[in-house]
Amino acid sequence: MSGEDDQRESSENASGAERPASLEDAFDEPAFVPYLAAGDPDFESSLEYVEALARGGADVIELGLPFSEPIAEGPTIQQAVVRSLEGGMTPERFFEFVEALDVDVPLVCMTYYNLIYQFGEDGDPPVRPFVERAAEVGIEGFVVPDLPAEEADLLREACDEHGLDLVFIVAPTTTGERLDRIMSQVTGYVYVQARLGVTGARSDVSDQTTESLARLEAYDVPKAVGFGISSGEQAADVVAAGADGVIVGSALVDVVADGHEEGRPVEETADRLESLARELKEGALAGAQRRPRPEGT
Amino acid sequence: MSQSKFGDYGGQYVPEALMPAIEELTDAYERYVLENEDGFMDEFRERLRDFGGRPTPLQRADQLSERYDREVYLKREDLVHGGAHKLNNALGQVLLARYMGKERIIAETGAGQHGTATAMAAAHLDVPCEVYMGRRDINRQRPNVFRMRINGAEVNPVDIGRGTLKEAISETMRDWATTVETTHYVIGSVVGPAPFPAMVRDFQSVISEEARRQCEEKFGDLPGAVLACAGGGSNTMGAFANFLDDEEVDLYAVEAGGSSLEVDEEEGIAPHSASLSTGDEGVLHGARTKLLQDSHGQIMESHSVSSGLDYSGVGPELAYLVDEGRVTPVNVDDDAALEAFHRLSQDEGIIPALETAHAFGFLEKVAGPDADGGVELPGTVVVNVSGRGDKDLESVIEETDQRQLDNAPTMEVFDG
Ligand SMILES: Cc1ncc(COP(=O)(O)O)c(C=O)c1O
Numbered sequence: 001m002s003g004e005d006d007q008r009e010s011s012e013n014a015s016g017a018e019r020p021a022s023l024e025d026a027f028d029e030p031a032f033v034p035y036l037a038a039g040d041p042d043f044e045s046s047l048e049y050v051e052a053l054a055r056g057g058a059d060v061i062e063l064g065l066p067f068s069e070p071i072a073e074g075p076t077i078q079q080a081v082v083r084s085l086e087g088g089m090t091p092e093r094f095f096e097f098v099e100a101l102d103v104d105v106p107l108v109c110m111t112y113y114n115l116i117y118q119f120g121e122d123g124d125p126p127v128r129p130f131v132e133r134a135a136e137v138g139i140e141g142f143v144v145p146d147l148p149a150e151e152a153d154l155l156r157e158a159c160d161e162h163g164l165d166l167v168f169i170v171a172p173t174t175t176g177e178r179l180d181r182i183m184s185q186v187t188g189y190v191y192v193q194a195r196l197g198v199t200g201a202r203s204d205v206s207d208q209t210t211e212s213l214a215r216l217e218a219y220d221v222p223k224a225v226g227f228g229i230s231s232g233e234q235a236a237d238v239v240a241a242g243a244d245g246v247i248v249g250s251a252l253v254d255v256v257a258d259g260h261e262e263g264r265p266v267e268e269t270a271d272r273l274e275s276l277a278r279e280l281k282e283g284a285l286a287g288a289q290r291r292p293r294p295e296g297t
Numbered sequence: 298m299s300q301s302k303f304g305d306y307g308g309q310y311v312p313e314a315l316m317p318a319i320e321e322l323t324d325a326y327e328r329y330v331l332e333n334e335d336g337f338m339d340e341f342r343e344r345l346r347d348f349g350g351r352p353t354p355l356q357r358a359d360q361l362s363e364r365y366d367r368e369v370y371l372k373r374e375d376l377v378h379g380g381a382h383k384l385n386n387a388l389g390q391v392l393l394a395r396y397m398g399k400e401r402i403i404a405e406t407g408a409g410q411h412g413t414a415t416a417m418a419a420a421h422l423d424v425p426c427e428v429y430m431g432r433r434d435i436n437r438q439r440p441n442v443f444r445m446r447i448n449g450a451e452v453n454p455v456d457i458g459r460g461t462l463k464e465a466i467s468e469t470m471r472d473w474a475t476t477v478e479t480t481h482y483v484i485g486s487v488v489g490p491a492p493f494p495a496m497v498r499d500f501q502s503v504i505s506e507e508a509r510r511q512c513e514e515k516f517g518d519l520p521g522a523v524l525a526c527a528g529g530g531s532n533t534m535g536a537f538a539n540f541l542d543d544e545e546v547d548l549y550a551v552e553a554g555g556s557s558l559e560v561d562e563e564e565g566i567a568p569h570s571a572s573l574s575t576g577d578e579g580v581l582h583g584a585r586t587k588l589l590q591d592s593h594g595q596i597m598e599s600h601s602v603s604s605g606l607d608y609s610g611v612g613p614e615l616a617y618l619v620d621e622g623r624v625t626p627v628n629v630d631d632d633a634a635l636e637a638f639h640r641l642s643q644d645e646g647i648i649p650a651l652e653t654a655h656a657f658g659f660l661e662k663v664a665g666p667d668a669d670g671g672v673e674l675p676g677t678v679v680v681n682v683s684g685r686g687d688k689d690l691e692s693v694i695e696e697t698d699q700r701q702l703d704n705a706p707t708m709e710v711f712d713g
Contacts, residue, residue: 069582072312078457114596145312147310150308173316197314197474
């Protein structure tokens with residue numbers, strides 16, 4: 001990433017919060033990486049919820065920009081997408097959302113390729129306007145679940161130009177040549193999909209996680225494990241198995257959904273999110289204690 | 298003919314978990330389908346003949362020929378086992394899944410024809426099968442739901458969104474992402490990530506392979522034009538594939554104009570399914586293609602009286618051929634399709650699928666007594682009768698009841 005470092009200095013957002021510039025730095029200690037769909041169930045409450053995650057100890061936040069066909073998501077996040085879209089979320093509103101956020105944690109935009117591709121005026125080149133706008137509001141990187149490494153050249157170039165990271169997902173089925181191809185493109189961190197399937201909270205940690213982490217050991221990029229993690233205990237297990245961080249989505253979205261359905265005050269749901277975030281972060285830290293010490297360090 | 302891109306269209310925009318399976322499928326497609334390894338294509342053709350009932354006839358439509366004052370020929374895909382062209386592809390893919398050693402089949406369906414064809418092929422080849430179908434389509438296509446169940450397939454209702462084909466495809470992809478190691482996804486049209494669009498085209502191209510030969514036999518020449526209805530575009534690509542190099546043959550892809558071509562962007566609904574005629578380039582369900590989407594890139598819900606055309610996207614190769622000027626996209630509305638449904642039934646004794654009726658609606662529009670003069674059709678026309686209409690009778694009765702059609706019988710008698 002040489003040459004782009006000057007563009008990667010910390011960015012300041014509308015509410016004046018400073019965000020550290022590098023995703024990789026966020027993994028100096030076992031990281032907690034929460035996901036929420038921006039604007040779920042509405043713009044204002046969602047700001048509170050994301051800020052609560054930061055207070056609870058988030059090291060990076062993945063913010064979902066909802067797409068109408070979220071093929072990689074299970075029912076929990078699908079419903080969040082519906083709520084957010086019904087609340088009027090659009091790509092431009094999403095950028096306003098990021099600007100309005102008062103957090104000093106690096107932010108990653110999680111969305112589907114068509115929204116990135118279409119952003120901008122008619123006649124604009126594809127992809128670039130979106131990346132430019134994301135950089136402007138202080139986004140540090142992207143996760144695009146329907147964009148495999150083979151199709152990512154356009155976005156890769158635009159990200160490099162603006163000093164943004166492109167996070168790729170490695171699945172349990174990813175092996176051999178594909179793994180090399182992906183790992184040569186990843187920057188920031190690699191998203192290790194803990195199991196086959198779609199997003200959604202589960203109660204056990206899969207063997208597939210351990211196998212995937214073993215395959216990735218040789219690659220020098222932070223490894224964040226996601227898909228199915230819902231408790232501090234699981235977070236600890238995953239970190240103990242060698243992960244540098246845990247990504248948690250559906251379990252947090254469940255808290256938002258529950259608050260919405262039960263008509264709870266926003267502060268109460270925010271408190272719940274904060275305490276679940278704290279549990280997950282503490283779990284991640286506790287996991288590191290259980291990790292066998294690597295030789296020589 | 299293996300291809301992953303058609304110009305800028307096509308590609309493989311899918312979750313990483315599926316990519317290895319797609320590589321495995323590409324390899325299997327190249328070996329078995331393109332190179333006939335282990336005699337795959339020989340077995341496919343034999344089963345198409347013995348189980349599928351091929352070849353289907355190319356029949357001269359006497360009454361329509363007179364009405365339109367030109368030679369109208371019908372490629373009778375409605376006579377394929379199961380009642381639609383869909384079996385060509387379903388049989389090919391289920392057989393391929395067996396050659397690949399997959400233990401389970403999943404599929405999505407809109408009109409239920411693809412689901413039915415897949416359920417039949419899976420029963421025939423003894424592979425367990427599950428089919429995802431939108432709730433709204435389940436209600437519109439009950440006979441096909443029963444047929445799938447009777448053939449031993451599970452039908453999984455999809456309640457998301459409007460409950461049509463788009464949602465069913467997304468849900469099937471989610472299943473596939475979980476079960477990819479043991480399961481093959483039999484996609485129902487020339488859509489989805491590569492190699493599906495090329496592979497489905499190849500399985501369907503038996504339509505134009507036969508039609509071409511039959512034209513030579515029947516009138517010693519190529520047809521002046523081929524007409525086929527386009528949802529995802531599988532029967533269209535099948536009917537066009539072997540004529541693509543014959544520049545003198547005009548190719549018309551007839552889309553569902555629905556109730557209107559106007560779009561309610563606020564509501565996110567297009568009251569039509571004419572993605573070739575009106576869509577913009579974008580990425581959906583694994584491919585870059587022409588799509589119905591709003592200015593932000595959110596996919597719009599589509600509409601058609603026929604569930605098999607009710608899809609917001611279209612095959613990438615078809616999108617490419619339209620841009621190249623080789624295929625002309627046209628559309629007719631719900632009313633015209635229903636009217637054509639009744640005309641074909643009365644004049645020719647063929648009850649067509651509502652999807653197919655769109656192709657005949659176009660014939661009426663450009664060559665009928667009230668032709669609008671927009672298109673000059675040549676003297677010999679082949680219309681692909683993509684399927685039969687038994688599955689649609691409930692919808693037709695209901696939809697006919699709601700409008701004034703000059704040529705429809707009264708439907709009141711059916712109300713009991
Ligand atoms: C009879 C019939 N014709 C046409 C179609 C449209 O699909 P395609 O465009 O892939 O041929 C369908 C889809 O279900 C169908 O059942």
